[in-house]
């Protein structure tokens with residue numbers, strides 16, 4: 035038997051380290067979320083990894099050592115080349131995860147850690163996907179879950195998942211940030227084990243997005259990530275840096291963070307050259323998964339963007355919805371609005387000359403289109419109505435000859 039894998043916590047700001055502790059999430063000096071450091075006992079190699087099943091736990095040398103992970107076979111998602119847009123563009127389709135978002139990668143690690151910590155009740159504040167994922171993994175582990183959601187602001191698909199998996203749901207009259215404050219207070223009082231963005235263990239699972247990209251196409255020039263609480267962009271950057279540390283890649287990508295204009299505390303800070311976020315007290319955007327005014331992982335994210343030589347930008351809701359439609363129609367991939375922000379950011383970057391068409395770019399498409407069916411009217415519902423079989427056939431004939439514009443929203447579709 036070799037030496038054991040070493041796991042401890044470290045503050046990304048002051049560098050102070052803390053021994054493994056499942057109940058410590060903030061640096062007491064800096065007040066910001068800690069990060070997990072895993073020093074593997076055996077050398078990770080691509081050859082070893084390639085022999086294993088696809089998914090998060092394929093990379094277990096670089097993950098916290100857990101004997102029996104709580105897993106639903108998350109990860110191993112498709113990386114789809116968007117040929118009809120550009121030969122140098124790929125979409126990492128995280129909607130293909132078990133509950134339809136990348137949150138599952140984090141939750142398999144987070145709920146496994148909660149189990150090791152002896153928790154019976156796990157909780158999270160959520161804009162939706164975290165609650166969907168948490169409730170599913172809690173069920174898998176035989177635990178109970180509580181989710182705190184901003185009332186009336188969660189997409190229908192996500193709310194349904196939490197209900198279906200049996201989470202107890204508290205809808206708070208307030209924003210996501212209020213929901214988070216409530217949850218963390220309950221956690222401090224020992225009521226629930228929190229699996230929020232403060233919890234550094236979730237990001238350990240999410241960093242495998244970087245491993246999968248590098249394993250499939252090597253290191254791209256740019257990775258575009260929609261940014262809400264800013265955990266995912268931090269996790270993906272951590273993943274790439276670890277691959278470099280272990281000699282598994284020899285260069286790094288630039289990280290680009292995309293926010294919605296109405297919820298852009300980090301993109302605004304970036305534009306104005308500030309070192310700290312400009313908090314948004316009333317964030318508003320159609321992309322509910324990134325409707326966050328006070329991103330918990332702001333420090334890690336700003337550092338990831340800066341260190342990698344990338345940038346942050348914001349995109350308006352109309353551009354987000356247009357991008358969602360374009361991915362659906364040019365690539366065949368259906369994503370939720372927040373996920374489409376990465377493609378909207380890509381398009382602006384091309385227009386403004388920040389990117390060259392020769393640059394190899396991966397867009398992280400964070401969640402599935404079915405999460406948010408409530409926006410069908412915004413996307414443009416364009417049915418034609420036929421009173422009987424003959425009329426339906428006649429309409430098809432006209433459509434095939436391009437004689438009708440396809441109903442109310444003319445000229446948007448193939449016809």
Ligand SMILES: *Cc1c(COP(=O)(O)O)cnc(C)c1O
Nearest residue numbers: 163262263264265266323400401
């Ligand atoms: C959670 C989520 C995001 C934002 O990720 P952060 O880690 O909070 O920045 C983006 N898109 C979707 C679909 C999400 O569920």
Ligand SMILES: [Zn+2]
Nearest residue numbers: 045048061064
């Ligand atoms: Zn610190």
